[in-house]
Amino acid sequence: GEDVEQxxxxxxxxxxxxxxxxTYTDSSSTYLYWYKQEPGAGLQLLTYIFSNMDMxxxxxxxxxxxxxxxxxxxxxxxxxxxxxxxxFCAETPTGKLIFGQGTTLQVKP
Amino acid sequence: xxxVTQSPTHLIKTRGQQVTLRCSPKSGHDTVSWYQQALxxxxxxxxxxxxxxxxxxxxxxxxxxxxxxPNYSSELNVNALLLGxxxxxxxxxxxxxxxTEAFFGQGTRLTVV
Numbered sequence: 409g410e411d412v413e414q415x416x417x418x419x420x421x422x423x424x425x426x427x428x429x430x431t432y433t434d435s436s437s438t439y440l441y442w443y444k445q446e447p448g449a450g451l452q453l454l455t456y457i458f459s460n461m462d463m464x465x466x467x468x469x470x471x472x473x474x475x476x477x478x479x480x481x482x483x484x485x486x487x488x489x490x491x492x493x494x495x496f497c498a499e500t501p502t503g504k505l506i507f508g509q510g511t512t513l514q515v516k517p
Numbered sequence: 518x519x520x521v522t523q524s525p526t527h528l529i530k531t532r533g534q535q536v537t538l539r540c541s542p543k544s545g546h547d548t549v550s551w552y553q554q555a556l557x558x559x560x561x562x563x564x565x566x567x568x569x570x571x572x573x574x575x576x577x578x579x580x581x582x583x584x585x586x587p588n589y590s591s592e593l594n595v596n597a598l599l600l601g602x603x604x605x606x607x608x609x610x611x612x613x614x615x616x617t618e619a620f621f622g623q624g625t626r627l628t629v630v
Contacts, residue, residue, distance in 0.1 A: 412559075439616050450521075450607055451560070451621040496559055500616055504550065504573055505609070507559030 412499055414508035421516050426484040428511045430497035433478060437499040440473060442482045445494045445510070454482070454495075489515045519544075521610050521622035529628045530598050538593040538625045542610030546620070549591040551583060554605040554624070566591055567613050598629045 411433045420426045432440065438459055443451040457464045457471045457480075464471045470483040480497055494510040522541045530536050542549050548567040552560035562575035566585035580596045589610075595602055605624040612618055 441619075443621075450623040451609075453620065456617055498559075502573065503616065504562040504565060504575065505552070505560070505619065506562070509557075509559045 412497060412506055412508035414495075414497060414511045416509065417512050417514070419514040419516065420487050422487060422489055424487055426482075426487045426491070426513055426515075428482045428484075428495050428497075428513065430480040430482075430508055431478055432480065432497070432499045432506075434499055434501040434506070435475065435478065436501045439500060440471075440480050441498040441500070441505070442469075442471065443496045443498060443507075445496065447493075451496065484513075487513075487515050489517060491515055521546075521608055521620050523606075523608050523622035523625050525625060526623065527626045527628075529630060532598055532600060532629055534598050535594065535596045536598060536627060538595075538606050538608075538627070540591045540593070540608030540610075540622060542589050542591070542608075543620050546610035546612050546618070547589050548611050548613045549585060549589065550609045550611075550619075551591070551593045552607040552609065553577070554607055556604070560607055563593070595627075600629050603627060603629045 413431045439456045441456045442454045468485045472481045492515045496507045496510045498505045498507045524539045550565040551563040554560040565573040569585045582594045585591045607624045608622045609619045
């Protein structure tokens with residue numbers, strides 16, 4: 409089946425690292441994605457990882473993929489107030505995006 | 518490059534009415550998908566178009582229909598609106614076969630009263 413689960417809320421202090429977790433069910437996804445949504449806005453593609461990779465780093469963002477456990481995480485280093493948003497992970501087993509319900513990241517100054 | 522553009526940005530309709538939402542894909546993109554995002558939820562896939570045909574469809578009733586034009590732009594039509602159709606409707610475009618480049622528009626906020 410197709411299902412993506414995320415925790416709903418994460419609160420961190422400015423300057424700390426944030427880790428947002430996601431589990432998915434369909435192991436046939438070629439890519440897994442992280443999107444960011446700010447209030448009243450569309451979705452911004454943050455990063456993605458190919459399914460045969462374990463890790464991908466892109467500036468402050470690190471994506472870890474555990475295929476065995478079907479677990480995906482997004483680490484944001486040195487979290488800033490501008491990182492406050494809703495973060496969605498998504499799988500794409502058949503060309504369509506299947507999203508989790510989103511994790512609200514609150515960054516306190 | 519204007520990216521993915523959607524119109525209108527906001528819309529208020531009455532139950533039972535019909536609505537048409539529009540999307541222009543990013544330059545170079547020929548595949549357009551539509552998603553419905555209810556308040557507090559993740560986006561749900563409605564359908565996908567390329568070569569002017571519906572290629573995939575999510576779990577949405579026939580009241581939801583679409584169209585793609587030769588210039589790759591697309592419309593989403595919803596008939597017999599229900600209160601539960603109130604949501605943010607998002608359009609995403611990508612080059613066909615390139616899963617990594619799915620870009621989203623800002624969305625159309627539809628309110629059904």
